[in-house]
Amino acid sequence: MKFEFAKSYEILERTPAVLNHLLTGLHDDWIMKNEGPETFSPYDVIGHLIHGEKTDWRDRTTRILEFGVSKSFEPFDRFAQFEASKGKPLSQLLDEFEKLRAENIQWLRSLNISEHDLDKKGLHPVLGEVTLRQLLSTWVIHDLTHIAQITRVMAKQYKEEIGPWIEFFRIMSF
């Protein structure tokens, strides 16, 4: 499947509502536990998504369009949310993410990015040259894979409780 703006907005626009329905009102045992050291809980993921809206996708899009490969992206801090989210209830984080995402989509639409623009390149600090098309596709994939991660982490909380059924759940060992 090729990148298309229409199909990409379909995902980017719905993610806040999906996360709201998935996580609002859950017991802390579902949202605060992770998969082990240096892994994210569902709560951590929402902070991570907020940090992405604030510092990653928009900034990198701008940098490609304005500087091309002459100015590398800022490195992304994958652990910034551990400090930034501290003390905030999940509902506040979900609201913050929803607001930021709506603003960023409005901003992205306002750019009227052309097919030609999508081929423009930027410089990733680790991956090297990347195109705007690849960046925007990654934004979409990043939403989906983090929903997959959240539900996997939640599922693992009952890992001991399902007994012999563990055999049928390859994902529990991932």
Place this chain on the structure above:
Amino acid sequence: MKFEFAKSYEILERTPAVLNHLLTGLHDDWIMKNEGPETFSPYDVIGHLIHGEKTDWRDRTTRILEFGVSKSFEPFDRFAQFEASKGKPLSQLLDEFEKLRAENIQWLRSLNISEHDLDKKGLHPVLGEVTLRQLLSTWVIHDLTHIAQITRVMAKQYKEEIGPWIEFFRIMSF
């Protein structure tokens, strides 16, 4: 985390709304593609969940409570939905799942299953002896892992489009 009814209902009750928000109105390219032979598309997963509501969880719960290990569960047909869903739009399947799930939760609550009942055993045709606690935990996990599967399958549709970022998405090779 130990099995608890309250925490389990939190998941079982929200799954239909999560799936509705995740899938309603998406382009077919997001919902009809799978991960290769004998794998499920998001569309297939909803049919699979419907088949589970109709033939699996409720029937097996009843069998444990009424027959214990003296009468094995019926085998579950993992591919029944390929026939059963044929020609139905996704929105119809989502509505059907929502209705069946609501009925099954109401039914499950009405049983007033005790802690003692949770230790009762049944006979799985492949796994052998399993407890009611394990069956009900698996029902919950099954929802979560299928949401993880759906979002993973969707993410993979942009696999070719993210270029070098593939390196950061372990899940895309799963």
